Amino acid sequence: MSSKRELIISKIRDGVVIDHIPAGRALLVLRLLGISGREGGFRVALVMNVESRKLGTKDIVKIEGRELTKDELNLVALVAPTATVNIIRDYEVVSKFKVAIPDVIEGLLKCKNPRCVTNQQREPVRSRFRVLSREPLKLICDYCGTIHELNDIEKYFGLT
Numbered sequence: 001m002s003s004k005r006e007l008i009i010s011k012i013r014d015g016v017v018i019d020h021i022p023a024g025r026a027l028l029v030l031r032l033l034g035i036s037g038r039e040g041g042f043r044v045a046l047v048m049n050v051e052s053r054k055l056g057t058k059d060i061v062k063i064e065g066r067e068l069t070k071d072e073l074n075l076v077a078l079v080a081p082t083a084t085v086n087i088i089r090d091y092e093v094v095s096k097f098k099v100a101i102p103d104v105i106e107g108l109l110k111c112k113n114p115r116c117v118t119n120q121q122r123e124p125v126r127s128r129f130r131v132l133s134r135e136p137l138k139l140i141c142d143y144c145g146t147i148h149e150l151n152d153i154e155k156y157f158g159l160t
Helices: 026-032 070-079 150-156
Strands: 015-022 043-052 056-064 084-089 092-098 104-106 128-134 137-141 147-149
Touching: 015 026, 026 043, 026 056, 026 070, 070 150, 147 150
Parallel strands: none
Antiparallel strands: 015 056, 015 084, 043 056, 084 092, 104 128, 128 137, 137 147
């Protein structure tokens, strides 16, 4: 009997693995990506609170049969700035990179200020936020100056 503990999750053929997600945030990542588990066409593996040398504990998400857009990667970076993304083709990692919070986030989030011009139906203005701080996350709306933090993003995506 081996004393070494192993985590066994099958390899995916084609898709993406998001690793080094801060513990407890994998469900938020899935929500941001619009994945509820009821979609057809791809499989999802979710591992939470596994040991990590870098983070202490971490979450991992594997999505088979789906790629992520630049906008989706930017959303992942907002809630999991330590995440790394592995692109898988024919069971092999063909690309690996760390996500990065962009300086400007445009059209991905809604301003929490109901009076902001971006929330007015008569005004076809896309939301735009600038990053004030990456850790802790603080964004500012370019139009009304409202500050947004991580818990505001969680509320926007219905997680609180």
